[in-house]
Amino acid sequence: MKWISTWGEHLGRRFAIIGHDVPCKGDFSLNDLAGGAGRLDVLLRAVNTALFVSHGIREDTQIILHLGGSGSRRIRFDGGKLRGVHPDERSIAGHVRAVVRSPIPPIGVWSEHSSGICHSGGGLAQTLDEWMQEGCQILVMDAEGSPLREGIEQTECFVLSDHKPFNEDEMSLLSRFGKVSxxxxxxxxxxxxxIVHHILDGI
Incomplete structure (x- = not known):
């Protein structure tokens, strides 16, 4: 099923993940993604799983990485436009590193870095506002939430955290949205x- 935004555009599946300790600018080593890069490896696996299938890519899916917590830089990978990215952590990390070496765009302004990869200033609050303006139904992934299969046809946008739980500020932003497990x-x-893909693929 495809949902239509308030502007008549098709909405695919969307994911937002927060990297609390991932640097939003500067540099990091591709040989230390789980350490010096602030557990960037967690976000890279999320990108890989969100976008890539065995012999192709999910063109209806986007994922936004929030670097430095919920108020620094966002990087959006768009499966419908992505080119030149291979489905392995080191390849994806190279693209992320190229982005964080560049200046952070103004909050709310998406700047294309390469085909299918854009970045913007701001954090989780801006992403949620943008999604709501586009008519997205937003759900928060939480083990204590309601079973995901209940009402799954009404949503296409999911928010999740990295190896750390949502902090108090993030929980406040997310409190108005439903939690699913x-x-x-x-x-x-x-x-x-x-698992979200598996469930949605079966609808």
């Missing part, structure tokens, strides 16, 4: 995305 265990972000 895919089980009682706290799973890694990329596993949650894979």
């Amino acid at each position: 895919i089980g009682s265990q706290w799973l890694q972000g990329h596993a949650c995305i894979a």
Whole structure:
């Protein structure tokens, strides 16, 4: 099923993930993604799972990485436009590093860095506002939420965190949205995305 935004555009599946310790500017080593890059490896696996299938890419899916927590830089990967990115962590990390080496655009302004990869200033608050303006139905991934299969046809935008739980500011921003669960265990972000795809693919 495809949903239509208030502007008549097709809305695909969207994911937003927060990287609390990932640097939003400067540089990092591709050989230390789980350490010096602030657990960027968690976000890279999320991108890989969100966008890539065995022999192709999900053209109806976008994922936004929030670097430095919920108020620094955002990087959006758009499966419908993505070119030159291979489905492995090091390749994706190279593109992220190229972005963080460049100046941060103004808040709310999306600047294309390469085909299918854009970045913008701002954080989770801006992403939520943009999604709501576009008519997205937003759900928060939470092990204590309602089962995801209930009302799944009404949503296409999911918010999740990295290896750390949402902080107080993020919880405040997300408090107005429903929480959904895919089980009682706290799973890694990329596993949650894979299960969401599995459920939506079956509708």
